[in-house]
Amino acid sequence: MSTTQTYTVTGMTCGHCVASVTEEVEEISGVEKIDIVLETGSLTITSSEPVDDAAVKTAVEEAGYQLA
Amino acid sequence: MSTTQTYTVTGMTCGHCVASVTEEVEEISGVEKIDIVLETGSLTITSSEPVDDAAVKTAVEEAGYQLA
Numbered sequence: 001m002s003t004t005q006t007y008t009v010t011g012m013t014c015g016h017c018v019a020s021v022t023e024e025v026e027e028i029s030g031v032e033k034i035d036i037v038l039e040t041g042s043l044t045i046t047s048s049e050p051v052d053d054a055a056v057k058t059a060v061e062e063a064g065y066q067l068a
Numbered sequence: 069m070s071t072t073q074t075y076t077v078t079g080m081t082c083g084h085c086v087a088s089v090t091e092e093v094e095e096i097s098g099v100e101k102i103d104i105v106l107e108t109g110s111l112t113i114t115s116s117e118p119v120d121d122a123a124v125k126t127a128v129e130e131a132g133y134q135l136a
Contacts, residue, residue: 016084 002032003050007043008068009060014038017065024059028052041068070100071118075111076136077104077128085133092127109136 012018018036025034025045033046043060045051057067080086086104093102093113101114111128113119125135 013081014085016088017082020084 005045009041009043010068011065020063024063028055073113077109077111079133088131092131096123
């Protein structure tokens with residue numbers, strides 16, 4: 001059983017930005033899959049159990065971006 | 069005695085892009101200093117002797133960008 005949560009990340013402009021966000025978010029415990037669409041900023045996280053919004057916010061900010 | 073050459077790079081959108089171009093260009097023999105202005109795409113290379121335009125083109129392309 002997996003959970004999917006979707007967020008919007010602002011400030012990503014290229015594939016390097018996507019890689020940075022992916023790197024940080026995949027460190028969150030339980031995360032199984034990350035899909036980011038650069039054009040829209042959408043970040044979809046699939047995890048074994050729901051991840052904490054605050055942990056996602058922290059990860060995105062550590063990468064240098066913001067949640068919308 | 070140093071030489072300064074200026075080019076315009078297209079396609080850089082963020083600091084990661086600047087870092088990628090810097091990494092490749094600094095491998096060119098004789099390069100002493102690199103200045104990149106993200107907003108304009110300007111790439112200024114200071115070197116001990118003139119660098120070959122073709123080497124700059126190759127380096128920029130290896131980073132994933134183009135010379136204008």
